Amino acid sequence: MVFQDPNESLNPRLSIRQTLREPLQLHGLYAGDQQLSEAVLRVNLDEEHLDRLPHQLSGGQKQRVGVARAMVTQPRLVILDEPTSSLDMSLRIHVIVLLKKLQREFNLSYVFISHDLSTIRHLCDRVLVMYLGRIVEQGRTADVYDDPTHVYTKALLSAIPIPDPAVKRSRILLKGETPTARVLVPGCPLQDRCGFVTEECRSPVPDYDLGNGHRVACRLARDHPAYRSAVTLTPAGSSS
Ligand code: SF4
Structure with a gap:
């Protein structure tokens, strides 16, 4: 799941590396930090971001970590609850383009919950x-x-x-x-x-x-x- 506000949904005490490793470990899927590097690169972040804390990232970067965390276990279905509402318009467009790209690449299904009618039209079938x-x-x-x-x-x-x-x-x-x-x-x-x-x-x-x-x-x-x-x-x- 990708939550509305990354400031609330990322643990401020965990580095991005720990944040991404946790769901893999919980599901018994962790096979090494190469998975974490791939996860950040997939959402257009750099490997150096892995060792930062959430407060050291911008709003758009934090939400991309939220997307990376949801995708790291390679789910078939992702629920996105107003994922762009806390972002300004330019960051919003980056996240929407990213979501569309990931949807195509990984053949994902999204349940996209939103009040943003223009985004729904762009993203949803x-x-x-x-x-x-x-x-x-x-x-x-x-x-x-x-x-x-x-x-x-x-x-x-x-x-x-x-x-x-x-x-x-x-x-x-x-x-x-x-x-x-x-x-x-x-x-x-x-x-x-x-x-x-x-x-x-x-x-x-x-x-x-x-x-x-x-x-x-x-x-x-x-x-x-x-x-x-x-x-x-x-x-x-x-x-x-
Ligand atoms: S006209 Fe349609 S929308 Fe309006 S009250 Fe009746 S059923 Fe509801």
């Missing part, structure tokens, strides 16, 4: 949009970004800034603040903030299948052409 702990829309990244259907997904995507002052995007604004996730309401979790709410939204909303794994838990998905045509094609007597 599939996306799950969650609100108050529930999945409200999921599908291939291109399908969700090019054709968002849940009101929450539309609101999120409409908030991404466009770096062109001549282009104006119409925003979908949600009312009020995000409520606590501790009180689960029946029906759509967005019902108190959505401008399209009807009485129907206060009962459990099914997951509508728009094809290719694009699924949406919003009543508006019934008006989507993909859902309508699927319903039309369903033989009489079977449920859609």
Whole structure:
């Protein structure tokens, strides 16, 4: 796993060498310091960094140590929890390019947890949009970004800034603040903030299948052409 803040997730008393050796030893995979040299070189650090303490590294270098530590045991799956949110924009781009390179080289799967919608689009093949702990829309990244259907997904995507002052995007604004996730309401979790709410939204909303794994838990998905045509094609007597 790669954690959000490397200042919190690296032990300040352990050198980078010790930090990288520890997971190998715990898994019975340690075969010599050559593995540690390869681990730092893989994330574009130098071997001389192995004998430094975390406070002797920059923020971007620390996060690369976090990535190296997650990869050193050669996992098949890496969970990344907001791995770039503590970094400024230029360092963020370096880490994202690095993650993409490692993903290709080692044929890795990532579960990438983030609020950074631009990075998700760049890095992920599939996306799950969650609100108050529930999945409200999921599908291939291109399908969700090019054709968002849940009101929450539309609101999120409409908030991404466009770096062109001549282009104006119409925003979908949600009312009020995000409520606590501790009180689960029946029906759509967005019902108190959505401008399209009807009485129907206060009962459990099914997951509508728009094809290719694009699924949406919003009543508006019934008006989507993909859902309508699927319903039309369903033989009489079977449920859609
Ligand atoms: S199900 Fe209803 S309340 Fe929920 S997002 Fe869709 S329209 Fe809005």
